[in-house]
Amino acid sequence: MYHSIADHAVARYQTWTVTPQQFAAQMHYLHSHNYTPITVAQYAICRTQPELLPAKPVVITFDDGYADFYTQAWPILQYYRFVASMYVVTGLPESTQPTPADLAPIPYMTWAQLHQIQQGGIEVAAHTHSHVKLDTVMLSQAEWEIRHSKAVLEAKLGRSVTTFAYPYGRYSPAVCAAVKQAGYAAACAVRYDMSALNDEVLALARIIVQPNHSLADFAALLTRQGVRRKLLVQRLKARLWRIALRAYLTTVAVPTLGAALG
Ligand SMILES: [Zn+2]
Numbered sequence: 001m002y003h004s005i006a007d008h009a010v011a012r013y014q015t016w017t018v019t020p021q022q023f024a025a026q027m028h029y030l031h032s033h034n035y036t037p038i039t040v041a042q043y044a045i046c047r048t049q050p051e052l053l054p055a056k057p058v059v060i061t062f063d064d065g066y067a068d069f070y071t072q073a074w075p076i077l078q079y080y081r082f083v084a085s086m087y088v089v090t091g092l093p094e095s096t097q098p099t100p101a102d103l104a105p106i107p108y109m110t111w112a113q114l115h116q117i118q119q120g121g122i123e124v125a126a127h128t129h130s131h132v133k134l135d136t137v138m139l140s141q142a143e144w145e146i147r148h149s150k151a152v153l154e155a156k157l158g159r160s161v162t163t164f165a166y167p168y169g170r171y172s173p174a175v176c177a178a179v180k181q182a183g184y185a186a187a188c189a190v191r192y193d194m195s196a197l198n199d200e201v202l203a204l205a206r207i208i209v210q211p212n213h214s215l216a217d218f219a220a221l222l223t224r225q226g227v228r229r230k231l232l233v234q235r236l237k238a239r240l241w242r243i244a245l246r247a248y249l250t251t252v253a254v255p256t257l258g259a260a261l262g
Contacts, residue, residue, distance in 0.1 A: 044186035087127035
């Protein structure tokens, strides 16, 4: 999971920015070790038809739709003929509104650029319309964000959108149900873990590639043991949050939803 690919990260956004040199070395590693990237939409299909999975599958995702994907990441992906999934906040391309405070104040891809990368094999999918924390807003607003972002992408880019990514990786059982109801086949969470075929399809695990990761760290994160060793603290935090949410839902809010969180 990537966000911005740039030489100089803007303040407060260092953690979410990987340099083009790091990204190029990481893609070279995947290529030279015979990994085959697939999109999240393809991964969703492979989960029910595992025989379709390539020998060493990897899913490369980008959140938020920054223009540096177009200028920095995409040429590298094209060089290796790699596909990827891009999760776009549909209210941001060509918007004259100020960027929401939690997102980087850097340019976003235009609709023409999004169309171009889609034509080039990148899955362009939904990340809400205004990047809200879906588990903290009214359910009706969450449902609108989930449905509207899909409708905007389909109208602007003319292709059906089948996957979704939760802003901040934040979701609840009710939010997952709304994603399913809106017609998505799969949705990406964060969870700092490697996704498995028996993963919850509406909360797929992802690993954030960070600027302080060396190439050896990156290589380790492609193995289950490496993920367990390097991301222990983050995985525990993510799991504790899910346990706390489940306890809250079960005892205070909606018992059936708490049980559904698993
Ligand atoms: Zn985001």
